[in-house]
Amino acid sequence: MPGQLLALRRSSTGSGDADVFTGFMVNAWTVGSIVALVAGLVGFFTVLRGSAFAAHAIPNGSFAGAAGAVLIGVNTLIGLGAFAFLGALGIGVLGRRGRPDVATALTLVAMLATGALFLSLSNEYAPEVYSLLFGEILGVSTSQLAPTIALAILSAAAMILFYRPLMLSSLLPDVAEARGIPAFRMQLAFLAVVALATTMTVPVVGTLLIFSLMIGPPAAARSFTDKPHHAMALSVLIALLTVWAAIALSYQTNYPVGFYVGTISAAVYAIGRGYGAWKRHATSVGVPPAARGARGKRGLDWNAG
Amino acid sequence: MILNGAVAREEQLLSVDRVSVSLAGREVLREVSFVIGPGEFTGLIGANGAGKTTLFRVILGLQAPDHGRVLVAGQPRSRRNPQIGYVPQKFLLDPDTPLRTRDLVALGIDAHRFGVAMPSRARRARVEEMLDAVDARGFADQRVGNLSGGEQQRVLIAHALIARPRLLLLDEPLANLDLRSGHEVVTLLARIAAEQQVAILISAHDMNPLLAAMDHIVYLAAGRAASGTTDEVVRTPVLSALYGHHVDVLRVHGRVLVVAGAAGELAETSDPSHTQTQVEIIS
């Protein structure tokens, strides 16, 4: 598949830049934009909840499901989905009483080891491994478009639906619990949405892409705004710009899209942190030391920080 | 043992009725009973480990008592009770979190509802009103991760208060505050109780900062509680009966000191300069 695409691209570069928006590229732009939208929304909460590891573990563990699907002869998407949700369940349940990072690591290796077993039980490699990992967004077929869009709408809608209770549960879990918002259920709901977003995107853009987009852009967005709504919108915007730049650059240079997404995400993260550090330095430099710990007219606050 | 006389059942905002809780084989609360009426300021006093947090969990419906029950305005406690607001001691949010003070307060209005809140003038006005009530205007647009301990307390109070509860539960708000911030918080709470007729139940291991504001006290020791007015409860015979061994109640310059004998557990002292002394001060 990649070889054919390379040939396609090489033969069409002679006709000018207009081709970047035609033919198979339309699908790439469409899918890329949808993925960026979902990644921005889900990523906002992923970063808020400190669930970067889970956002990596669920898509990577779902690989095993693809192998299992091959083994029993069903659609890989079903296998991916089943294991993504199993991963979400494992992380949620194990993480309830144990350390969350341990729960995530053990769930991930359990899934991967099961995948290893599936592979050894069948004679074939799981299909399109390269694309599951690094994605083949430029090779998205029109038939993949409809289910991807449908699942994307579902994921985005779920994230919007859970916005308020998930916000409170993520920020003040005790208070949320007292208000009748159970922390455990919110965790499961959140991880389930991550699983849903994963299932939908891994077949088209690969785990690397969805993971990077769920981490980098939202992390950068927090540096640029204090307001939660704006941070969520900015996450989506930065994710969109990242994907568009990656597709455009990949079309131009023939380097993989995943390379650009990974590095651009890291770059925006770095820019965000740099800006944040600069802003902190700038605001504290202009304020006299005695009042630096104070807010408003409070005077010296012995308990600053 | 309830010492605060007869308050008519219907007026009781909160009624804790012979609540007993055992955790991990240890009896934490034993037949704890007290009532709180509207607008009252009550201090829940006890050393660390005395069961204050457990009692709060029972009142908030997070822990089922082994025996006894909790009634809120005459009705048994349900899973989500909007009449009770909870204010934790502090929160752990880093300065990267994109959330301002006013956003956290606004979240208190209806966080339990699904979806995103539609901004409206009414919401904005309500948030402004709360920010004024807790004197948080000065840092309303600051990120919550940058706030000091005292500022955090006030934001959490505003967050709970904006939902218009009838009872506010505060979990050791003074524990991490310096004396001055603590005093400000207590004054604020007393004002809220009086002006908005919101009952306050505040837990602490040192009753002294609360003496001026408290109407009633619930004193927890050895798993049991004595409740009533401060003058009724904080007396040598009452507390000795509660502890099960002799304690002396001393009043020194308006401060109250509860002094145990040589035997007995070392408990937290409110004054950190008193580290190891012969006399355990449990004020």
Next chain:
Amino acid sequence: MTGVLAALIAPGFFSSQPVQIAATVGAIVALVAGAVGVFTVLRGQSFAGEALGDIGTTGESGAFLIGVGALWGLAAISVAAAAVMELIGIQRPRGRDLATGIVLGASLGLAALFLYLYNVDQSASGATFTILFGSPFALASSTIPLVIAFAALALTLIAVLFRPLLLCSLSPELAAARGIPVRAIGAAYLLALAVTVALAASTIGTILSTALIVGPAATALRLTRSPGKAVIVAAAIGIGAMWLGILLAYDSYNWPPQQHGWPVSFFVVTLILAGYLLAGLAQFRGRRARARSAAGVASLEHRVG
């Protein structure tokens, strides 16, 4: 008695050279992983452990293409990645996981580029594949001295840093107050982790690398409060799981359906997971049976180790 043993242990087990090598190397790796793992769990850096494995192996597939030996290439890349993570320099666990994720995303992106540039075609994605799923057990006995050297390096680092590292991991503020250079200690730990991961991933694969670092240590910490004891218990659990896993894999050689045995990683991971869950059960029961001290519950939030 001999009848039972004969049933449990397939013939030729103890005399098989691959088994002997695997058992030796596996035990050494499990020992190191247990020691490093205790600190990994205490510091909540399981993600770093897992990510370094992914980065190292996918990067190493690139290094291998330009002719560097597997273990050295892996080690160099792991250490480099760890250095970048450390340079980003975030001390809070959530921020640290975010930085880990960013480095992971960028590294995988670079790996994608590498694979493309060296004209790796689809069949070589099998290499990517075995890296993620496989447990390369075809080890030559000549690797053992190098394995011991790397293991010794990691263990020495941990042993030398034991006390300050412990304090830094449990209470960074207290450590800083005592004049311990918290950041330097953290960097040294990360170095030890990178070396351990390189060692483990190149010999027994990334799945087992993560599993052996996180699982036995987390189990040990559920069973004992003393970190010193936890290191010993973790090593014991890791070695036991490895040996039993090897045995079961050997026994499974004639099992259906493929007649070439089930993967070692599957057995070892299952055993480790089972151990973790059983320890959790024992911990739960132990708490209920014992009378608790007057320490009580400090906050409304239930977070158990």
